[in-house]
Amino acid sequence: MKQSSQQSQGLLLFKLTLQQTFALGTLKVREIIPYQHLTILPQSHPYVIGSTPFRGKTIPIIDMASAVGYRSIQKEEYKKCFIIVTDCQRQLVGFMVRKIDRIMECNWRNIHPAPTAVGRSAYVLGVTEFDNQMVQLIDIEMLLSHIYPTSEDHLHANIDATDRARLREHRILVVDDSSVARRQLSEALEYVNVPFEVCADGSTALDMMLKSTATDNSIDILVSDIEMPGLDGYELAFEVRSHPNIAKSYIILHTSLSSEISVDRAHQVGANEALTKFDAAELIQGMLRGANHIENGTVSPGVSGR
Template sequence: MSGKAKHPQKLLLFRLSGPRLFGLGTLKIREILPFQRLTRLPHSHQAVLGTAVFRGSAVPVIDMAAAVGYPPLSREEQALGSIIVTDIQRREVGFLVRGVQRIVETDWKAVTPPPRALGPRAFITGMLDVDGDIIQLLDVELLLARVYPESLETQEVTLTDVQRETLKSLNILLVDDSQVARKQLCDVLDKEDIGYQVTSHGDEALQILLRDNTLGRPVDILVSDIEMPGLDGYELAFAVRDNSTLKQPYIILHTSLNSEMSLSYANQVGANEALTKFDAQELLQAMLRGASQDRS
């Protein structure tokens, strides 16, 4: 491979409370709607305002400000707000925000990880300077997990003893900037007693790949998120494929986006497979396909 993997991303900027700007990748967004009358949902999370009708289907609408810990929007603010309909982790969800600003184009290399001082409960995956404004990128996977905690329950998977031992023999590296996604990945392998390494950054993942290759125990399976600050999944896959000194791992890129475009581009940069988060059985079967290729 030659050249350079460039895949600029577009971000929708919006406000929740006060002047601070937040960002959400446009690939996650299906549509932006003006506020509409909502149908209440009994026994739902306090941040769930109700459901809206989107293309003939009922979509839950979450007050994003309330979900991340800000005061909920008043009725007046709701009426002036916008509903961002997203397609994340195989479900459509609407987020009500106070004000949509504009769409900007950026490169994930310009995104920096959030300060550690924010702690693990922060709903931020990265920060970006746009024309002097510091944009906070929201971890919508963590947000959804707080509103729908049942989504964090470890899925039941079925492996034969041979399949389990096959995966145990591999050097598996997991990369994801979302703490929720990392937990889901780790829980699946922990439940099957399968060893792995894990990191939240693409740059660190590349260093692990280079280090393990030098030590004579190269990574066999690389499972990486696509959207990450610094070195994103596309660039990580490209960097691995472009390095002739590396024993090439089986690369599985996964994303919360239900986007054919993002999955197609994953193949172009050298990934063996691209999966939409999150299905534990699909992930393990993809790893087994990688193990089979490695031994062929």
């Protein structure tokens, strides 16, 4: 295992207004392209302003400023704008923004949860500083969930009584900084009537896991997001593997990232699996694999073979 859990991910900085700087983690960004002609999509969501070809596919383009509550980008502004193509939650989507600033290196421990003063911007996951200015990290999952809601088929899984009983024998902790993701995780586990615990950040999760060993009721299965302010999922997995008392937990990194990079990195930090959000059936099957490894004493670092 590597001696460091540091993730080689930066932040892409961009403008939605003239003054405020926003950011996305670079692992979510597939490409940045200048504005190109948009084809109107009939009966599309109001924030979807059209579609455009991208590497052999047609992708929807979302006015991000309008979607998060700021002034819409006007047609006369389009030619000066840029499109950020993201690979997130199993889909390619383009977000039109008014300006691209730069890509900056970032230690995600320096990103802090959004203060209440952020106010109306419910789409902000966290904040950091660059050149003495506040940078707001956009919650892409929440934004996409409002435009493309997850179907019931993906939120609900069916398991038999035997599998349910197996999962109920194991203590499960899920951690995600996105309120949307926590609701989805909760609904998926409540639907199959499996108890679980939930928290919103990696530091709290690590503390819960360490404390659980004192009561001889250790957390067996950890399901964690990857991109989180403070202690991110990669670092959380690395820390779990570094503490002998909790190192035998089964770790599933559950991420909106769709690239193979997330799987490779999960392997490096000692996670057992990396799953792309959101498919309840895949998640439950991952937990059942974890239960099997826990029961057989065969948990080992690395991405599990299917």
